[in-house]
Amino acid sequence: MLQYTIRRLLLMVPVALLVTIISFVLLRLTPGDPVLVYAGEEHDPATLAALRHSLGLDRPLPVQYVFWLERAVQGDFGRSIRTQQPVLEAIVERLPATIELGTAALIISIVVAFVIGIIAALKRNSVFDLLSTGIAIAGVSLPNFFLGIALILFIAVFLRWLPPGGYTPLWQDPLDNLRHLILPAITLATASLAVNLRQIRSSLIEVLSQDYIRTAQAKGLPQRLVVLRHALKNAMIPVITVIGLQVGSIIEGAIITESIFFWPGVGRLAVDSIAGRDYPVVQAIVLMSALSYMVSTLLVDVLYAWFDPRISYGGGAS
């Protein structure tokens, strides 16, 4: 197991490298000049040239890449072209907001999916089950941005129950922070909620039809215990995998959700930086997202093995 984990960790390095190369190339291929965007109302050619030079953008591309990589492995991701703020600082500043949103969305998508999925599996083919299937399909098919805007329109503008967007830091005013968190978290959670829901339901249904479940019921065990102690644990395996994949899609979805709700997280920073051709920031964020995704899938695989003792990785031990 340990060997496997170490191998996976080592594998992350070449993958991360590849990610940085791809994002670097894609960014530079995109038409648009960061110097022009940054210069704003300043067009003096001499100044633009000086700016380009000070940003290191007049050197050949491979040189620029190697320069960036050299510093990046030491933890120095450079400074944002637009704000001159150190990139790492800019990202870390916004990380709490994104983590808060992502965690809230993840919790909602897991808890609600579990509750509804379990009931749907148990009450198979009932009205509840059909409704939950309908919701699941809707959740997967509705685009993130549409759902977000629809929620804003109904809940914030018409009903005025919640604010249309924005953010208050948690330590400043927890209640206000929660008010602002609800709509974006729901928007972000919906798609993964739907996927988790379907997976839980179908896994549980499959497990519940197993012989040992029937044995437990025949023994007179209360249904609650049958489900919670026996069925659920075995149903978890595919569910954990799916949830792990959803972490990745939540990272992805955060970008759009944060933009719609003016949530000051890393996702919005990514959007603004791409529009402004802020290369250092985008490269750092892409690398960070790739690494988070790789770490979360590794965690899922480890948990997978922990849940099912029959599963083992790598050579050696059984």
Add this chain to the structure above:
Amino acid sequence: MAQRYLSRRRFLTSAAVAGVSLLLASCGQKSATPTTGAGGVSQASPTTKVGGAVTPTTVSSKARYGGTITFVLENDVIDFDPMRSRAFVDRNVHYQIYDSLVRVDPKGNIIPWLAERWEIAPDGKSVTFFLRQGVKFHDGTAFDANVVKWNLDRYRNTPDSARRGELASVDSVDVVDTYTVRVNLKAPFSPLLAQLVDRAGMMVSPKAVQEAGADFTRKAFKAGTGPFILTEAVKDDHITLERNPDWWGKDEAGNPLPYLDKIIIKPITNSDVRLANLRTGEAQVANNIAGKDVATVKADSTLTYQEIPGLSFASLIPNRKEGFVFHEGNYVKAVAMALDRQEIHDKVFFGVGAVGYGAIAPPHFAYDPAFAPFPKPDIDGAKRLVAEVGKGQLQFEFLVPSGDPQTLQLAQLIQAQLAKADIKAEIVQLEFAQILQLQDQKSFKGMTLVGWSGRIDPDGNTYDHIHTGAPFNDSSYSNKQVDQYLEQQRTITDQAQRRDLFRKAEQIYVVDDPARVWYHFGAAMLVTSKKVQGLQPYPDQIIRFQYAWLQK
């Protein structure tokens, strides 16, 4: 299967109850009202004395000291360092924390500020400034001629300084004595004073710059001499400015300015949210709201709306290089004739601002209100011009930045108006950064939309946009006579003569051989809570908070 779901049902119900009660609890209102201090001061209008024009700048009333105002700004400040600043929005903060050598009054006339008076040499090649004495920076550094030289040299010589273009006419700066500075020019340049009103003339503490190093532009604390001191700047959250008790400015009765204790600036990019803040009283001042909301603000009894003509213009830039459609001047003129500017003014700008035909805006001394070459859309005239060229229908690519529905609306309206004259404008939406690049390379095929925030001197709205080879001349326009007029006006200080030259040039680059198609001038808006007194809009849209005070 057995049907004993009690625990699950209970779980669901309690979750629902918890959720609903959370919602109800969080729907409480949050209100913030400006605090007002005690003590009233009788005050007429704050002025600056000695030397140049003495201009009363506010309405008379009993001004009170104290209080905090929240100002909602349309974007976060990017650069607190005037040397690096490239965004208009930064200036809203710069004017509160830094003083410039000179400033303007609400009519746009240059008034003394850190320079009490100045003398322009007879040959126009140097200007001597006599500085205000006894002024200190927020960090205690003394203000004198050496500091002025340090600042101006820094703006001129630092490689990526954003102020180099503005001070390109300056050859050298000499310290004559402790409070006298002479700026030597390469050639006579009458817009110099106008350049020194804004960032290029702002005085920053050398000590503060050296101590903060590369981070100065984000952490410029206590670096100016202005009425307010920058004490806090949290990115995308808020900026705090506190009263400078040692500021040199006084109101007409001789009482020290500013009146306010504190200003909190909140960057809110969404104009609906800005408006909401104003209406609930969470913010008391804004200088940029959407045109569609003006009627709402005017109808709100808690708010005051003020608007004066601004310096900005909106235009369509054609690519007039050889090989491109609009190399043919008659085509540009046809578009200029076919546009219905009044309709654009009413529908897109909601009547805010003014219809425009050229680059010189209403507040400029060179503005001619009678200059209206295309008062109504001349469809037949446009058709005739296109027919004269004889190459069939005029078709061109109309580049529009994506992501802004209002810009798209504007583009579609223009497209429809041109279609009446049988001119086909094909809207192509591209990312803003892309369009910028195409403009810079002068490779865009038809027309794009370009605005300009405007400068106090008409030279700032014209020369760099129209002169051959100038930095903002993305249309590659070149007309020798226009070049001559524009070059000449720079060497003359007499306003009447300059005005005459500007008028002659405008006739050519708007009508006879068009450089662009101008269609609108912006407005300088000011929305304040009724409790806020002492503020009026200036043509450059920047708020002068030193005159503001809060009513009880």
